Amino acid sequence: MNNWMLTTRSELRQMLRDGRVRVALLTLLALFATTLAVGSAQQARYDSNVREAVKADRSIWERQGARNPHSVAHFGQYAFKPAGAISLFDPGLTPWLGTALWMEAHYQNTAAYRAIDDQVAPTLISNLSAAFVLQYLAPLLLIFLGYALIARERERHTLKLVLANGASLRAWAGGKFFSLLTVAAALWLPSLALVAIADSSDERARSVMLVLAYAAYLIMLCALTLAVSAKARTARSALLALLCGWVVMALVIPRVAAVVAERAAPSADAGQFWRDVRAALRQGVSGHDPADAREKALLEKTLAEYGVTRVEDLPVSFAGIALQAGEEHGNEVFDHFYTQLRAAEERQRTVLRLASLVSPWIALRGLSSGIAGTDAQHHSHYVQAAENYRRELQRYLNGNVTQNAKGKDSDYQADALTWRQTPVFSYRTPTFRELGADYLPDALLLLAWIVLSIVALTVAVRGLVREGALA
Amino acid sequence: MLECQQLTKRFGERLALDALDLRVGGGEIFCLLGANGAGKTTTINLMLGFHTPTSGTVRVGGVDPAADPHAARALLAYIPEQVNLYPLLTGLENLEYFVQISNGRRYSRDDLMGYFTQAGLSSADAGRRLGEYSKGMRQKVGIAVALAKQAKALLLDEPLSGLDPKAANEFCSLLIALKERGTAILLATHDLMRARDIGARVGIMRAGRMLAQRDTTELTHNELEQVYLDLMRA
């Protein structure tokens, strides 16, 4: 057996003989396995709820009987967001962004059914995800197990004894590193279940990426912990430095960064957003395009197109044309404001990425929720798809009015069978291939952190034997 | 086996070791005597390669420990005043770890147990955690390591302080046994009596300088003490 394997074995033996370590390790493993199991059960329930809801919603839609298409348009439909199997691992922004969109005439709504609205007060347990366990609790365990690995040996002069006996420093430190990695691997192992339950090639690709990202992150944690243990004067100061580092990097910086990002690129307040939208709907985006003038111009244009002078002479229903024109005007307005909103989000994302330079947790969280398909990027993809569908549906309904409602206007009732022929919303989550490039910066940032932490570990370990340090 | 020539070590302005000459052959025990700060530990650290000499040379079995600490340490066993091993491992596991890490060889449990008992430890203690060992027992584990790795030389830094008289006597007998097997032993100590009892040559140091070397077999306890005190006073 070579030096590092010997050291790893001896270190693991000691860890497992410490009752506190056993309890901590088992507790965390149990917690992690539970979050995975509970997450997977919730996931299954959510999926079947969505399936039922989609079915119920559609069946109500199809059985509306003879009705005026425009009142049907107001009656609306839900567009449900399907959750991929691995979203159970990291719900990301899902609780804040909602899982269903109400699609109706005239308005592009924001998603509803946000989990945080249903909770009296968000509790830790209800938000406990596998990602949370790995992101916030695993570091604590690794710190607890690793802070003294080198510092204590220097403090108690066992390191000198080990080296005086001819051990190689590199192999010895490597053995320490590997023992901590072994614990991290034990924590990480249950996440492989994710790869096992993936049921499409995209899910498989995503789950592999996800477990790899967490493996990388855990390697980085082990290296950082050990680097601090090698650098600190005493085990106690190593513990203190690590805990402070954890609080600052995992908790403080991400929150500060979010505030800074919000300042740098303010996202509109919801009330103001809708006031602006309504004003623009009335007055046009420019504010100098009032609705009645628009309608007058439309009428003139339509009459000219059909070569007639009176509305009654039109072969089609002008009401339908006007509705569709209003819809298209609205679309322009929504595109304008939602584009602004997305641009602000994108600027915020850039600021957050800069902040990842000082806290790897930001990069990890971005990467994790991105791969799990629960971040803002995936949400906006879904929102866009739902909006495209809404527009298609409105066009269909308005087209029906245009073709059939001539002279009847709001008295017109479309045939009961019409609703079966309307398009169905079927949303496919984008594959990671399609969006993957978007996450390259986060992946690179995380990679940079691993390299940095391993360099830090190497430097700190070398420092252990600089002239006189052990004498 | 252990050899210093004009060995000098400075820490900044402070001269810790001043042109020290020293030779310890195989089968010989050499005691470094001297007040606190005389340079005993510094000498040992230089032999272990934890310091590099400011000038002069140090050799362990012909190897320069500053240039090739690995080769030098392979020949050495080292026992500090406090042998801090791993409290959660058993005595035998500690022995196994320290021996294997020094030479990478595998040892059977029987072999290890053999060294364990040769070092004066009871086989009944082999499976007990080291945290339950007394100081004397831990020192003996250090001796067992030296036996198992077949060290050519043994460096001991005040191993006797804190041992009760019986434990100290036992420990000295072990050193004599090792000496008789041909091991070169360098022992830093404040204990003049035991230095004489184990038939050692002694070197009396002060402020980094070797003031005198004597063969204790030629001196009585009282004479040795007198020489020591005279040199300290001078």
Ligand SMILES: Nc1ncnc2c1ncn2[C@@H]1O[C@H](COP(=O)(O)OP(=O)(O)OP(=O)(O)O)[C@@H](O)[C@H]1O
């Ligand atoms: N790493 C160091 N840096 C600076 N000075 C040192 C260092 N190590 C030892 N010294 C100084 O070198 C001198 C010799 O110290 P050394 O530890 O070798 O003495 P010693 O004979 O072992 O004393 P003691 O009986 O107290 O153990 C002392 O003055 C000490 O302060």
Ligand SMILES: [Mg+2]
């Ligand atoms: Mg000393």
